[in-house]
Amino acid sequence: MGVGFVILAHKDLDRVAQVAGYWAQNDAPVAIHVDSRAGSQDYADLQAKLEKFTNIRFAERRACDWGKFSIVAATQDAAEMLLEGFPQISHVFLASGSCLPLRPVEELNRYLADHPATDFIESVTTEEVTWTVGGLDLERFTLRFPFSWKKHRRLFDRYVALQRAVGYSRHIPEGIAPHLGSQWWCLTRATLTAILNDPDRAANDRYFRKVWIPDEAYFQSLVRKHGANIESRSLTLSRFDTQGKPFTYYDDHLQLLQRSDCFVARKIWPRASLLYRQFLGAELRPLARLEPNPRKLDRIFARSNDQRLHGRPGLQMQSRFPAGEAWGLRKTCAEYSVYQGFSSLFSNFETWLEKRTGTRVHGHLFHKAEVKFSGGASVYNGCLSNSAKMRDYNPQAFLASLIWNTQGEHQSFQFGPADVQSIGEFIASDPNASVYVVTGAWSIPLFHSSMDFQRVRRIAARYQTIEAEHVRVLKGRHTRAHVRVWSLAEFVEDPMPILQSILDGLDPGASRKLTEVPKMADLTGFGNFVQRLKNEGMNPHSVGDFPLDDLPTSRNTPAKPYVVR
Amino acid sequence: MGALGTYRLRLERKRRLVRSLRKSRELSRVANRTGDIADDDILIFSTVRNERIRLPFFLDYYRKLGVNHFLFVDNGSDDGTREYLESQADVSLWTTSHSYKRAKFGIDWLNALQLRYGIGHWNLVVDVDEFLVYPFCDSRPLRALTDWLDASSVKSFGAMLVDMYPKVPLDEADYVEGQNPLDVAEYFDGGNYSMKRNAKYGNLWIQGGARARVFFPNEPGRAPALNKIPLVKWTRGNVWVSSTHMLLPRGLNLVYDEGGGEKASGCLLHAKFLHSFAEKSEEELKRRQHYANSHEYRAYNKGLKDARTLWCKWSEKYINWRQLEILGLMSKGNWI
Numbered sequence: 001m002g003v004g005f006v007i008l009a010h011k012d013l014d015r016v017a018q019v020a021g022y023w024a025q026n027d028a029p030v031a032i033h034v035d036s037r038a039g040s041q042d043y044a045d046l047q048a049k050l051e052k053f054t055n056i057r058f059a060e061r062r063a064c065d066w067g068k069f070s071i072v073a074a075t076q077d078a079a080e081m082l083l084e085g086f087p088q089i090s091h092v093f094l095a096s097g098s099c100l101p102l103r104p105v106e107e108l109n110r111y112l113a114d115h116p117a118t119d120f121i122e123s124v125t126t127e128e129v130t131w132t133v134g135g136l137d138l139e140r141f142t143l144r145f146p147f148s149w150k151k152h153r154r155l156f157d158r159y160v161a162l163q164r165a166v167g168y169s170r171h172i173p174e175g176i177a178p179h180l181g182s183q184w185w186c187l188t189r190a191t192l193t194a195i196l197n198d199p200d201r202a203a204n205d206r207y208f209r210k211v212w213i214p215d216e217a218y219f220q221s222l223v224r225k226h227g228a229n230i231e232s233r234s235l236t237l238s239r240f241d242t243q244g245k246p247f248t249y250y251d252d253h254l255q256l257l258q259r260s261d262c263f264v265a266r267k268i269w270p271r272a273s274l275l276y277r278q279f280l281g282a283e284l285r286p287l288a289r290l291e292p293n294p295r296k297l298d299r300i301f302a303r304s305n306d307q308r309l310h311g312r313p314g315l316q317m318q319s320r321f322p323a324g325e326a327w328g329l330r331k332t333c334a335e336y337s338v339y340q341g342f343s344s345l346f347s348n349f350e351t352w353l354e355k356r357t358g359t360r361v362h363g364h365l366f367h368k369a370e371v372k373f374s375g376g377a378s379v380y381n382g383c384l385s386n387s388a389k390m391r392d393y394n395p396q397a398f399l400a401s402l403i404w405n406t407q408g409e410h411q412s413f414q415f416g417p418a419d420v421q422s423i424g425e426f427i428a429s430d431p432n433a434s435v436y437v438v439t440g441a442w443s444i445p446l447f448h449s450s451m452d453f454q455r456v457r458r459i460a461a462r463y464q465t466i467e468a469e470h471v472r473v474l475k476g477r478h479t480r481a482h483v484r485v486w487s488l489a490e491f492v493e494d495p496m497p498i499l500q501s502i503l504d505g506l507d508p509g510a511s512r513k514l515t516e517v518p519k520m521a522d523l524t525g526f527g528n529f530v531q532r533l534k535n536e537g538m539n540p541h542s543v544g545d546f547p548l549d550d551l552p553t554s555r556n557t558p559a560k561p562y563v564v565r
Numbered sequence: 566m567g568a569l570g571t572y573r574l575r576l577e578r579k580r581r582l583v584r585s586l587r588k589s590r591e592l593s594r595v596a597n598r599t600g601d602i603a604d605d606d607i608l609i610f611s612t613v614r615n616e617r618i619r620l621p622f623f624l625d626y627y628r629k630l631g632v633n634h635f636l637f638v639d640n641g642s643d644d645g646t647r648e649y650l651e652s653q654a655d656v657s658l659w660t661t662s663h664s665y666k667r668a669k670f671g672i673d674w675l676n677a678l679q680l681r682y683g684i685g686h687w688n689l690v691v692d693v694d695e696f697l698v699y700p701f702c703d704s705r706p707l708r709a710l711t712d713w714l715d716a717s718s719v720k721s722f723g724a725m726l727v728d729m730y731p732k733v734p735l736d737e738a739d740y741v742e743g744q745n746p747l748d749v750a751e752y753f754d755g756g757n758y759s760m761k762r763n764a765k766y767g768n769l770w771i772q773g774g775a776r777a778r779v780f781f782p783n784e785p786g787r788a789p790a791l792n793k794i795p796l797v798k799w800t801r802g803n804v805w806v807s808s809t810h811m812l813l814p815r816g817l818n819l820v821y822d823e824g825g826g827e828k829a830s831g832c833l834l835h836a837k838f839l840h841s842f843a844e845k846s847e848e849e850l851k852r853r854q855h856y857a858n859s860h861e862y863r864a865y866n867k868g869l870k871d872a873r874t875l876w877c878k879w880s881e882k883y884i885n886w887r888q889l890e891i892l893g894l895m896s897k898g899n900w901i
Contacts, residue, residue: 241899242826242899243899245716245717248713248716250701250704250709251704251705252701252704269712271709301901304897304898304899304900307827307897307898307899308822308826308827308828308898309825309826310825310826311825311896312827312893313825315893316760317725317758317760317827317893318723318724318771318792318820318821318830318894319723319820319822319827319828319895319896319898320821320825320826321760321762321769321822321823322823322825323762323823326823326825379778379877379878379879382754382757383754383755383757383775383877383879384757384879385777385778385782387782387785389782389784390782390785393786394759397759397760401757401758401759404756
């Protein structure tokens with residue numbers, strides 16, 4: 001009683017010799033099929049190396065094409081050879097030339113003995129399959145595939161589309177329930193013999209000759225007819241990447257493979273000498289009865305596929321440059337806040353916010369003269385320069401880099417109509433942005449300035465136009481940022497709940513009670529200032545409705561401390 | 566890109582190939598050991614001028630990664646570079662005293678050599694101050710990467726240039742022969758890069774890093790390009806367009822994913838900023854053999870007077886490729 005191996009090989013025959021020799025030496029008979037396209041010298045060398053083993057057979061060589069029936073035929077030949085030549089074997093294990101045993105044959109034999117009469121073969125109904133390339137599952141069984149998927153992809157695709165369009169469908173023979181699964185299985189002698197000696201085998205083979213990738217379908221379907229006790233999983237650790245190409249293991253995977261407790265792994269890089277040396281070397285540890293446990297490796301596979309398919313959101317780099325829809329999805333890697341008008345309204349807004357929230361608060365990052373980083377730094381995280389020219393050369397990259405470089409720390413910055421405006425659309429379309437705007441607040445420094453009033457009026461008109469355009473963008477159809485806009489009049493009428501709601505938004509879990517409020521600018525006489533602008537022919541609509549006499553009720557210095565409801 | 570655009574690029578590619586064949590007559594053979602090259606060898610192609618002191622470490626670094634043969638063009642060195650290279654068993658060497666600039670900064674020569682000797686091989690085109698770092702380079706030889714690229718049907722591999730610099734002022738950063746230059750220039754800028762797509766050739770145009778920050782803060786548009794595609798499975802008809810920043814056919818430049826995913830990529834650590842740099846920049850300025858009228862070197866020279874130190878408090882100290890990956894400068898893609 002024990003297992004025998006079928007090896008399907010097409011290159012790197014020196015590694016095949018090592019693995020076959022290892023199994024043969026440990027009393028597991030081996031039947032090897034080598035693709036007839038492998039060099040004849042290499043084949044002769046392989047035979048010479050394995051000559052000394054009486055329990056190794058070589059199947060007649062066929063030319064094997066990916067996705068063609070020849071692979072199944074080669075498997076059938078080799079399996080028959082094995083079953084006939086070695087009556088003592090109870091199971092046949094199908095392996096490839098790039099497989100490597102991770103555990104001794106004896107442990108595998110014990111495992112099989114512990115699961116008597118069980119066929120280990122991944123066999124999934126076509127409805128349940130999720131991993132098929134090109135979305136072809138049941139259609140593998142019902143369409144025709146005369147064109148090579150690898151060499152003539154376009155013809156292949158068009159022919160499939162044509163058949164779908166005209167509603168063509170092949171008849172599936174009686175007794176075959178379409179199932180798919182990993183090519184690498186371990187079947188009992190009874191099941192395999194029944195499949196090979198099926199009275200309808202000639203008809204079955206004829207049918208499967210035209211099924212697409214029959215090596216993932218032939219045994220997987222027929223085992224449902226002949227197998228008694230199917231364990232639908234493979235004993236071979238073999239996983240595929242996003243391109244449908246098997247993951248390859250290198251020397252640096254040694255420990256992960258050791259801890260996976262899988263019996264056989266595929267595929268091994270042929271030059272991974274350490275792996276071959278370690279796993280085919282003398283076994284030092286005592287024999288163990290362990291379930292295969294590839295969970296840790298599976299996590300790595302999943303992460304890796306995710307990185308290839310989705311990447312790290314908000315990162316723009318040499319091999320990730322999202323365009324179109326993918327770019328619109330997420331432009332930065334973390335949330336950030338933009339404050340417009342607040343630093344004009346409150347003289348100490350930036351230090352207050354930084355102190356209150358423990359987050360990083362910058363000045364006007366898009367200031368025309370230079371980048372106003374927090375603390376007046378000339379270089380910032382990631383070596384970002386405060387040069388306005390460098391920032392304006394690619395403002396989107398500048399902002400995305402800043403957010404990327406400061407991961408783990410919430411960034412806030414001031415913005416206003418005096419700044420470089422080109423970043424506006426980027427911010428509006430970024431779901432990570434929270435934008436708080438007090439329109440017309442830019443008028444407060446003008447109100448306090450001693451400039452000539454004609455000049456003040458001109459600047460005011462310009463700022464108002466710029467701000468209106470910016471707010472229009474923020475409120476546009478494509479906006480994905482979180483945007484809140486108040487007019488100056490609205491804001492000063494009752495500023496505390498607004499500030500409180502901003503703080504709450506920054507950190508929804510924590511209740512930051514507003515005990516210390518920032519210092520609001522003195523607005524005595526501001527109403528007159530607004531009226532004067534109006535008298536000069538301007539319409540300062542953005543500041544909102546200011547009464548002529550004086551301020552709306554200012555609650556800047558509340559009689560009692562503000563209490564959160 | 567329409568049919569006409571594709572056709573134009575095709576003509577451009579042919580024109581460049583013919584040009585490189587014409588320019589190849591400027592090369593004279595010093596040592597041709599290309600007969601030793603085996604079918605699946607990995608080859609380095611490089612142009613060199615007065616880099617004698619850097620050569621031992623350079624050759625050593627790439628031999629350890631598994632590069633099998635080096636093909637050099639020596640552009641009129643007088644410091645023993647030529648003699649040293651000639652004596653190396655895995656080096657083939659050509660020499661020329663013609664203009665580097667008029668050979669499109671050396672790429673005409675390399676295009677010709679690659680056409681002749683590079684076809685069917687993975688070709689790595691690097692300068693002697695550029696050190697390739699790729700995912701798992703500390704545990705896997707370069708062949709592991711090229712085998713994986715072959716299996717993935719990928720024909721070109723991007724590796725952005727990362728300018729390395731010392732903490733001390735440049736003229737104090739002494740380098741001795743055989744030393745790892747990255748032990749002297751061990752810092753880099755971790756996150757000040759910007760990129761655009763080049764519509765004509767399809768490549769990304771990346772700028773930034775220490776050179777942009779220190780030498781070009783007022784002219785960011787003139788900062789040197791950092792995008793590089795140094796590792797290519799060479800086939801007949803491939804041709805470099807501008808240094809190793811881009812090549813034709815155009816598909817080889819698409820080393821990035823536009824759907825949000827990450828392709829595998831590496832970095833070329835650029836150990837240019839050492840003690841020798843100050844002297845060299847003056848010499849190069851006199852020769853006027855570099856890109857955009859040696860604007861780069863002029864800016865260096867100007868910059869050097871003001872700021873001899875590229876290091877700042879946010880500079881990252883180089884540890885390994887995993888650090889570069891975490892910073893988002895390179896990616897494993899779906900290579901595990």
